[in-house]
Amino acid sequence: MNFKKFLFLLSTFALFTSNTFAEVTLPKILGHNMVLQQKKKVAIWGTAAPNEKIAVAFAGQIKTTIADNKGNWSLKLNPMQASFTPREMTIKGTNTIVLKNILVGEVWLCSGQSNMEYALRKYSDYKNLPEGSRPPEDDLNTASNANIRIFLDRRKYMDPSPEHLGWDTAIGRPLVDFSAVAYYFAKDLYSKLHVPVGMISAAVPGSRIEPWIQASKLETEPKLKNGKILDKLKADDGDTGKFYNTMIQPLIPYTLQGILWYQGESHCFLGENIRYAYKFKTLIESWRKDWQDKKMPFYFVQIAPYNYSVTKDRPLSTENLPEFWEAQALLLHLKNTALVSITDLVDNITDLHPRNKWEIGRRLSLLAANKTYGQQNIVYSGPVYQKMKIVNNSIEITFSNTGSGLSSRDGKPLSWFSIAGADGKYVPAIAEIKNNKIVVSAPQVQHPYSVRFGWNEAAQSNFINKEGLPAVPFRTDNPWEKLF
The missing domain is CATH 3.40.50.1110 (SGNH hydrolase)
Structure with a gap:
């Protein structure tokens, strides 16, 4: 037997055995008890013998595809509504896999x-x-x-x-x-x-x-x-x-x-x-x-x-x-x-x-x-710095995510605010809630330039919105804001 004929027979045998014995396999994430995403096309994929026909059946849908020459295959189920009904998914090639107790949701x-x-x-x-x-x-x-x-x-x-x-x-x-x-x-x-x-x-x-x-x-x-x-x-x-x-x-x-x-x-x-x-x-x-x-x-x-x-x-x-x-x-x-x-x-x-x-x-x-999910009535964040305005010897801070109003968690003066002039030397500041804004000042800073809030690794401020969510730390002199 010459060498070329041997290689031909070897490749033929390999192809025969791969098509005969290769089974459909699934990634670990596809299994019993899984939840499939509602209202989107749902990806199902795996491996099989090259060019093997694959059929997937679930919730009244039957989708088919053919594995590529490396044995990889994938398909997508049509979007479905959420369902509490446990259902089975059948994946069929040379072998059959049945996944049980599947729900549809988020x-x-x-x-x-x-x-x-x-x-x-x-x-x-x-x-x-x-x-x-x-x-x-x-x-x-x-x-x-x-x-x-x-x-x-x-x-x-x-x-x-x-x-x-x-x-x-x-x-x-x-x-x-x-x-x-x-x-x-x-x-x-x-x-x-x-x-x-x-x-x-x-x-x-x-x-x-x-x-x-x-x-x-x-x-x-x-x-x-x-x-x-x-x-x-x-x-x-x-x-x-x-x-x-x-x-x-x-x-x-x-x-x-x-x-x-x-x-x-x-x-x-x-x-x-x-x-x-x-x-x-x-x-x-x-x-x-x-x-x-x-x-x-x-x-x-x-x-x-x-x-x-x-x-x-x-x-x-x-x-x-x-x-x-x-x-x-x-x-x-x-x-x-x-x-x-x-x-x-x-x-x-x-x-x-x-x-x-x-x-x-x-x-x-x-x-x-x-x-x-569009539940607009739910407040999802504490106050987030939006902009500042210098007003005489104070700085007025405007926030987004104020919910039903700005507040102090413990009823005490707002903590962890500091203020600086053009020299950049920050000192502890008085912060007061006025018209759903925060007015920040300090007696020793007559010409304020910038404000920082929560600017310390230990900062656990009492500044919240009335929904109880904490304000996000910030500095008005953020050097990266215009660079990112």
């Missing part, structure tokens, strides 16, 4: 580092938790809503599996390791929408933002509006794309409503600000592109007060955290983004992990209810 992806990963098991000793550290209900033992479904995206776990057991109902044991923020978001959102809710949690403690971004997307030199060019972003971390490749890419293109993000502590320890803002911008834009949804909602949490300045790794000041908050807030320039401030949710600024994740989840739910 699906959100939650990602970030330890504060997003923070699991409900932290509340397992519910009866002995101190007041303020105890959730309103003992959900680990009392949760009973089978219409909330959860998927925990674990590292080294996302390879296709023949069991298809990716999703769980948010009842009992599966909740123990699941993100508290994600669960409480779902719980509150369900109470507002009354449709099934599916949550995907993909978070890694201590992770920086670079591992969550595809390496090629960071091959950029961000150009500021003033023409200045930052150094390439990829140089900041050697693990670029690490978690994207293993935890995010396997989820794409599972149909989502939106994304929640809670991350940044690792970068605040590094003293980052504008560079983080550009990395965050890259992540948002690249993930939206991956999911082919330029308008996908992306809501995030401003990290909590913490005494970063005592770190021994590098010299940091008490203003590094406010500068990071400012960098996070720059992302509000992108459409369909919003943030929640949690400056009031810290019992101890030496604790990097605020315990009351139920309130953080609720605040994210307020964002979604108002901005994604």
